[in-house]
Amino acid sequence: MSLVYFKNVSKSYNGNLILDDITFSLEPGEFVVLVGKSGVGKTTLLKMLIRDELPTKGKIYFNNQDIGKFKPHEVAILRRKIGFVFQDFKLLSNKTAYENVAFAMEVAGYPESAIKRDVPEVLKLVNLEHIADHFPYQMSAGEKQRTVIARALIQRPELILADEPTGNLDPINTWEIVKLLIKINELGTAIILATHDKEIVNTLGKRVISLENGKIIRDEKEGKYII
Amino acid sequence: MIENLQRILKTAWQGLKRNGWLSIACITMITLSLILFSSMLLFNYISNSFINVLKSKMDLSIYFQNNIPEEDVLKIKDELLKNDLIDSITYTSKEEALKNFEEQAKYNPALEQALNLVGENPLTASLNIKAKNPKDYDKIINAINNSDFKDKLLQIDLTQNQRIINRMNTISWLIKIVSLVVIGLLVFLSFIISFNTIRMAIYSLREEIEIMKLVGANNWFIRGPFIIEGIIQSLIASLITFIIFAILMIVLGVRLEMYLPGLSISQYFWSHWFFFFGLQTLFGLLVGIAASTFAINKYLKV
Numbered sequence: 001m002s003l004v005y006f007k008n009v010s011k012s013y014n015g016n017l018i019l020d021d022i023t024f025s026l027e028p029g030e031f032v033v034l035v036g037k038s039g040v041g042k043t044t045l046l047k048m049l050i051r052d053e054l055p056t057k058g059k060i061y062f063n064n065q066d067i068g069k070f071k072p073h074e075v076a077i078l079r080r081k082i083g084f085v086f087q088d089f090k091l092l093s094n095k096t097a098y099e100n101v102a103f104a105m106e107v108a109g110y111p112e113s114a115i116k117r118d119v120p121e122v123l124k125l126v127n128l129e130h131i132a133d134h135f136p137y138q139m140s141a142g143e144k145q146r147t148v149i150a151r152a153l154i155q156r157p158e159l160i161l162a163d164e165p166t167g168n169l170d171p172i173n174t175w176e177i178v179k180l181l182i183k184i185n186e187l188g189t190a191i192i193l194a195t196h197d198k199e200i201v202n203t204l205g206k207r208v209i210s211l212e213n214g215k216i217i218r219d220e221k222e223g224k225y226i227i
Numbered sequence: 228m229i230e231n232l233q234r235i236l237k238t239a240w241q242g243l244k245r246n247g248w249l250s251i252a253c254i255t256m257i258t259l260s261l262i263l264f265s266s267m268l269l270f271n272y273i274s275n276s277f278i279n280v281l282k283s284k285m286d287l288s289i290y291f292q293n294n295i296p297e298e299d300v301l302k303i304k305d306e307l308l309k310n311d312l313i314d315s316i317t318y319t320s321k322e323e324a325l326k327n328f329e330e331q332a333k334y335n336p337a338l339e340q341a342l343n344l345v346g347e348n349p350l351t352a353s354l355n356i357k358a359k360n361p362k363d364y365d366k367i368i369n370a371i372n373n374s375d376f377k378d379k380l381l382q383i384d385l386t387q388n389q390r391i392i393n394r395m396n397t398i399s400w401l402i403k404i405v406s407l408v409v410i411g412l413l414v415f416l417s418f419i420i421s422f423n424t425i426r427m428a429i430y431s432l433r434e435e436i437e438i439m440k441l442v443g444a445n446n447w448f449i450r451g452p453f454i455i456e457g458i459i460q461s462l463i464a465s466l467i468t469f470i471i472f473a474i475l476m477i478v479l480g481v482r483l484e485m486y487l488p489g490l491s492i493s494q495y496f497w498s499h500w501f502f503f504f505g506l507q508t509l510f511g512l513l514v515g516i517a518a519s520t521f522a523i524n525k526y527l528k529v
Contacts, residue, residue, distance in 0.1 A: 079443035094245040107444035
């Protein structure tokens with residue numbers, strides 16, 4: 001049983017074909033790197049998985065369920081099962097690091113006691129416990145991204161989507177984030193990492209799906225960045 | 228359920244505090260609207276009582292010929308009182324009329340001289356009639372003209388009064404229509420202004436709303452705090468408006484009443500304070516809830 005299954009998915013905006021007949025699947029606990037130039041449709045592909053975008057053609061399955069048929073409240077539940085790490089962080093600006101992470105638990109209806117237990121633990125995991133009460137404007141880019149990862153992690157998702165998570169970071173912070181993603185994957189969470197950073201792809205030695213002109217041109221078990 | 232409600236309240240309170248300037252802008256706009264709204268309520272009262280004051284000042288006087296004895300006049304008074312259209316009648320005897328005239332003449336040497344020249348009391352007894360409804364003066368005058376005591380009368384103060392009556396009726400009708408239109412317009416305007424301020428405040432937070440959606444918050448979890456914020460802002464604005472009006476009433480109420488006698492505006496305000504506060508709050512809540520629901524729904528399309 002696959003965790004994610006894209007079946008002949010195409011997406012076009014105003015007649016421009018962005019993704020063309022995409023088919024692939026992802027097993028639970030797998031780590032996949034999605035590579036391709038900027039604008040090739042990596043972000044669109046990830047957004048379709050949390051139903052922020054709908055495919056023009058084809059179907060997307062999560063845990064064997066066609067997410068195209070989900071009602072609004074089912075979409076909300078889907079988004080709690082899939083953690084999303086954005087390049088531009090998307091933190092709530094008037095909430096502290098702690099509150100941003102806690103918010104993800106609050107929306108899922110966790111009791112206060114669970115929030116008080118889990119949030120400090122996850123903040124410790126991403127090494128942020130010392131700035132728990134900082135607001136986003138008081139944090140560095142690396143700290144923001146680690147807060148985002150903590151938020152994605154807090155709901156114990158089955159899958160984390162990371163869309164260019166290191167795009168705004170310096171090399172040291174980049175590697176910290178990559179190491180964090182590897183650690184999360186080792187704990188059993190599947191990860192789709194979209195990036196165009198050649199060094200990361202080649203060092204990871206994970207499955208690589210390469211996109212070009214809206215199509216999958218390569219899907220290799222221990223892939224390299226070749227475009 | 229209760230935990231969710233607590234969270235919504237907590238989030239709303241945080242939103243109010245942390246978006247301080249935005250909250251202040253919204254509260255200010257709602258307060259201004261409410262001041263306008265309450266002013267209109269008071270204006271409506273003032274214009275109504277102004278008309279009533281003028282109407283109550285209208286009366287009809289009939290003067291008797293000099294040789295009519297007092298008992299006849301009093302009999303006519305009793306007879307007139309049987310008329311359903313008449314509210315009250317005051318009798319002024321020849322002597323009282325003279326006394327009143329002398330009182331006025333004190334300040335006017337020319338009048339005093341004239342009175343001395345005449346030597347005897349030139350004034351006549353009179354009945355002063357007040358109608359229940361100012362529109363009915365015409366009918367009363369007709370009744371008097373057709374009565375059998377018509378030839379005992381010297382004069383009916385009729386032409387002058389009739390003109391005033393007609394004008395009064397037109398004016399009061401006009402004031403009512405104009406004030407209703409103005410009130411309607413201003414209340415609508417203030418509603419739109421507050422509505423748009425709240426909408427713009429939420430518009431500036433649309434990115435936050437999008438993030439909440441992406442993290443998996445359901446619509447009520449997002450909408451709730453914004454609506455609660457709208458309610459709290461309206462309540463604060465309503466309280467501020469009430470305090471402003473209470474101060475105005477204390478400071479200005481009495482002075483205003485000195486210029487416009489018969490206008491008990493502060494007494495009206497204090498005896499109707501619950502009505503004022505309630506209507507203000509209702510108006511504020513309507514704006515707050517409508518605006519936040521409308522604006523939020525726009526950004527909640529999943």
